[in-house]
Amino acid sequence: MKIQSNVAVPAGVQLPIYMDNHATSPLDPRVLEAMLPYLTNKFGNAASRNHSFGWEAEQAVETAREQIARLIGATAKEIIFTSGATESNNLALKGIAEMYRERGNHIITQVTEHKAILDTCKRLEKQGYRVTYLPVKADGLIDIDDLKRAMDDKTILVSIMYANNEIGVIQPIAEIGKLCHEKGVLFHTDAVQAVGKIPVNVIADNIDVLSLSGHKIYGPKGVGALYVRRRNPRVQIAAQIDGGGHERGMRSGTLNVPGIVGLGKACEIAQEEMTSEAARLTGLRDRLKAKLEAELDYIHVNGNMEHHLPGNLNMSFVYVEGESLLMGINDIAVSSGSACTSATLEPSYVLKALGLGDDVAHSSIRFGLGRFNTEAEVDYVAAKVIDVVKKLRELSPLYEMVKEGIDLTKIEWAAH
Numbered sequence: 001m002k003i004q005s006n007v008a009v010p011a012g013v014q015l016p017i018y019m020d021n022h023a024t025s026p027l028d029p030r031v032l033e034a035m036l037p038y039l040t041n042k043f044g045n046a047a048s049r050n051h052s053f054g055w056e057a058e059q060a061v062e063t064a065r066e067q068i069a070r071l072i073g074a075t076a077k078e079i080i081f082t083s084g085a086t087e088s089n090n091l092a093l094k095g096i097a098e099m100y101r102e103r104g105n106h107i108i109t110q111v112t113e114h115k116a117i118l119d120t121c122k123r124l125e126k127q128g129y130r131v132t133y134l135p136v137k138a139d140g141l142i143d144i145d146d147l148k149r150a151m152d153d154k155t156i157l158v159s160i161m162y163a164n165n166e167i168g169v170i171q172p173i174a175e176i177g178k179l180c181h182e183k184g185v186l187f188h189t190d191a192v193q194a195v196g197k198i199p200v201n202v203i204a205d206n207i208d209v210l211s212l213s214g215h216k217i218y219g220p221k222g223v224g225a226l227y228v229r230r231r232n233p234r235v236q237i238a239a240q241i242d243g244g245g246h247e248r249g250m251r252s253g254t255l256n257v258p259g260i261v262g263l264g265k266a267c268e269i270a271q272e273e274m275t276s277e278a279a280r281l282t283g284l285r286d287r288l289k290a291k292l293e294a295e296l297d298y299i300h301v302n303g304n305m306e307h308h309l310p311g312n313l314n315m316s317f318v319y320v321e322g323e324s325l326l327m328g329i330n331d332i333a334v335s336s337g338s339a340c341t342s343a344t345l346e347p348s349y350v351l352k353a354l355g356l357g358d359d360v361a362h363s364s365i366r367f368g369l370g371r372f373n374t375e376a377e378v379d380y381v382a383a384k385v386i387d388v389v390k391k392l393r394e395l396s397p398l399y400e401m402v403k404e405g406i407d408l409t410k411i412e413w414a415a416h
């Protein structure tokens, strides 16, 4: 059902509002500026050794490698360029599984990983690897004791994401890394949502392999990186793409120089501005949350709020129908608790892993605040969501019954 909502648009706010920064983020104009020469006159192939066009491109790539390394506490030589985090995750898991097959065939991950990890693990299972998918607690965090119990003498790799892309929870990465190193197991983390948003340090966190992506940190799409530790331990990864032997033989293919320059610049900006940006986004996120909570009942936050990304707020609006809610706020770009592969109407597997029912998962919204969101936008989004939820609940028989004190769990529904 479509409901009528006429919330005033504050001065300076342009519709539609983009608040889906976990899906992708707009390109920072400073990143574009850094990239432009490499899309025009500085077009050289970074692998060309015989002329200045090649040297110039190579120089730019090496600068980017340093910028990325600095942001995560690595060295430039430990950074391998890829086409994005999906490829980085594939390369990490398949490359390690292949390289360490003699040592063991067991991999540990968890149920709320991105599909780029889960589907890669499924393929590895078909190839004879054994994969343990750790559950998460109701707050979205794994239990370290579960991880300890899952490890055995055939375990070669643990892959646990740094921060979740739907519910924004930050896993106890340093603790996981420490445990892995004690047991001599390699530790990979999909850090796409964490890098550039919160401090990430591969040494302090005991990370051996780490995936990151350009377009989640105001850089370009189609470029990412894989950090591969070179000392204590030296990690080996079997290439999954063969060719000219680029990137220390781990990832062949002519480098995407403008993309890499953009990724480097995005990392440099993130490093300079992370502290102030995180504080600002936390403020905006808490403002949004407080406004919604002040006006609406039967709403709740998904995911542990103490160990949480600054710009993430995932909320369930019970007793409203998810589809109608999204339609009602269609001048705001957010994600719903329906699977991010929105072609299906399956509820999100991440929310289900927290124990949410299908209907509550469907009526959940992920607000993804980013660098270019303003306080005025937050105020409009809050007002709009409040208005639409109230109007939908006026039409909801379930909400009516709950208000009258009827316990819905005790009702026996007639079959359709």
Ligand SMILES: *Cc1c(COP(=O)(O)O)cnc(C)c1O
Pocket (backbone or CB within 6 Å): 022, 023, 083, 084, 085, 086, 087, 114, 116, 161, 163, 164, 165, 190, 192, 193, 213, 214, 215, 216, 222, 223, 224
């Ligand atoms: C976006 C995302 C990916 C995929 O990254 P691409 O660069 O788009 O391939 C992987 N993991 C997480 C957690 C993400 O949010």
